[in-house]
Amino acid sequence: MNILLIGSGGREHALAWKLAQSPRCTTLWASPGNPGIADVIAARGGQGGCVALALTDHGAIAAFCAEHDIGLVVVGPEAPLVDGLADSLRAAGIAVFGPGKAAAQLEGSKGFTKDLCTRAGIPTAGYVRAKSAAEAHAALAQFSLPVVIKADGLAAGKGVVIPQTAEEAAATVDDMFGGAFGGAGAEVVIEEFLEGEEVSLFAITDGSAIVAFGSAQDHKRVGEGDTGPNTGGMGAYSPAPVLTAELEARAMAEIIAPTVTAMAEAGMPYSGVLFAGLMLTADGPKLIEYNCRFGDPECQVLMMRLESDLVDLLDACARGELAGAAAPTLSTESAMTVVVAAKGYPATPVSGGAIANVAVAEAAGAKVFHAGTANAADGTLVAKGGRVLNVTATGASLQAARDRAYAALSEISYADGFWRGDIGWRELARQSDLS
Ligand code: AMP
Ligand code: GLY
Numbered sequence: 001m002n003i004l005l006i007g008s009g010g011r012e013h014a015l016a017w018k019l020a021q022s023p024r025c026t027t028l029w030a031s032p033g034n035p036g037i038a039d040v041i042a043a044r045g046g047q048g049g050c051v052a053l054a055l056t057d058h059g060a061i062a063a064f065c066a067e068h069d070i071g072l073v074v075v076g077p078e079a080p081l082v083d084g085l086a087d088s089l090r091a092a093g094i095a096v097f098g099p100g101k102a103a104a105q106l107e108g109s110k111g112f113t114k115d116l117c118t119r120a121g122i123p124t125a126g127y128v129r130a131k132s133a134a135e136a137h138a139a140l141a142q143f144s145l146p147v148v149i150k151a152d153g154l155a156a157g158k159g160v161v162i163p164q165t166a167e168e169a170a171a172t173v174d175d176m177f178g179g180a181f182g183g184a185g186a187e188v189v190i191e192e193f194l195e196g197e198e199v200s201l202f203a204i205t206d207g208s209a210i211v212a213f214g215s216a217q218d219h220k221r222v223g224e225g226d227t228g229p230n231t232g233g234m235g236a237y238s239p240a241p242v243l244t245a246e247l248e249a250r251a252m253a254e255i256i257a258p259t260v261t262a263m264a265e266a267g268m269p270y271s272g273v274l275f276a277g278l279m280l281t282a283d284g285p286k287l288i289e290y291n292c293r294f295g296d297p298e299c300q301v302l303m304m305r306l307e308s309d310l311v312d313l314l315d316a317c318a319r320g321e322l323a324g325a326a327a328p329t330l331s332t333e334s335a336m337t338v339v340v341a342a343k344g345y346p347a348t349p350v351s352g353g354a355i356a357n358v359a360v361a362e363a364a365g366a367k368v369f370h371a372g373t374a375n376a377a378d379g380t381l382v383a384k385g386g387r388v389l390n391v392t393a394t395g396a397s398l399q400a401a402r403d404r405a406y407a408a409l410s411e412i413s414y415a416d417g418f419w420r421g422d423i424g425w426r427e428l429a430r431q432s433d434l435s
Pocket of ligand 1: 148150160191193194195198277288289
């Protein structure tokens with residue numbers, strides 16, 4: 001089968017790496033792809049490669065699929081899904097892994113998801129939706145501090161503010177309705193602050209059948225000790241032992257399954273990966289948010305652990321045949337990924353810094369996924385973007401995976417880069433307390 005992968009980050013490099021391992025993958029195309037993905041495709045020989053299609057031009061993508069006999073499109077990032085790319089391709093008879101526009105509202109509209117939780121009895125933080133600054137100011141009186149204020153729409157992971165004082169809360173409301181997050185803040189959700197530890201749970205569903213696809217924890221803050229501004233994620237590991245088998249079963253039964261049922265009942269069946277951000281509270285797991293795609297960098301650690309065939313899984317999901325497919329198997333080993341970012345990230349990353357010795361790092365036992373790289377005119381690898389590389393390793397324990405990832409990272413030469421040295425600290429500390 002010929003496959004088209006949409007996206008250009010470390011998540012998509014990890015997906016490409018795993019798709020390419022499948023005997024069912026004949027030719028792999030990626031749009032726009034990146035140099036790491038181009039290497040994966042080149043190593044297979046034959047056709048395929050990275051092509052620059054306009055992702056908002058659904059007709060052009062459908063035409064490319066027809067011309068290259070694409071049997072499956074795998075969409076990595078959320079923006080094309082929220083924009084309805086999967087609907088356009090399905091209408092043209094092309095199988096797609098990823099939800100349509102209506103179902104992608106689970107990520108695209110926080111208010112939509114909160115209302116769904118209310119209807120389906122899904123545990124989540126108490127909330128009020130507000131469509132004007134006046135409504136939001138009035139609603140704030142119902143909440144104690146700290147309070148959580150969220151722009152309703154997609155805001156590149158930056159649309160959540162947790163004010164500690166009433167003044168800050170009022171100013172946040174004014175900022176959001178003043179356009180600080182553009183159209184995403186035309187409506188806001190005000191939420192109760194939940195106490196607990198956060199964990200991510202992944203599930204694959206075709207709208208009726210559901211399979212669990214592992215847990216992970218990431219580090220969103222840029223600085224060590226989880227300090228400084230939020231980022232897309234500076235590192236992750238999987239599995240997350242804090243989500244015990246018992247808590248995972250509860251989250252599947254109380255959160256994921258009722259969501260899939262409620263979406264089907266609402267006439268917008270959800271097909272793709274459901275990425276649940278959970279808070280493990282004293283009352284059990286509660287939903288913080290849904291994403292309609294794999295996490296980045298969580299996908300990188302999941303793909304390192306995936307033992308079964310990714311094409312089989314994504315294709316069965318896309319065709320609505322998940323119930324009859326073999327369940328995916330994840331290794332019991334731990335995987336960790338450390339994000340190497342360009343200095344200045346997440347504000348203004350330094351672009352163009354030279355990167356060397358990626359092959360040496362891989363020889364040291366890691367897999368290095370490209371997140372934001374480019375080939376310069378002279379053929380050298382340079383940085384292009386905030387998050388640049390994801391140095392990823394597995395091990396019999398989280399400590400072993402960590403040691404291998406950092407040892408490999410130390411081989412990489414990239415003067416303009418930085419990374420956190422403490423990925424996994426919370427879990428590693430817990431494990432060393434137990435030993
Ligand atoms: P979100 O974009 O919804 O994942 O929110 C970003 C981050 O804000 C989450 O990863 C949490 O750390 C935090 N957060 C969001 N909602 C809540 C909540 N109700 N209580 C506590 N923290 C929250
Ligand atoms: N790493 C968090 C995300 O992909 O949303």
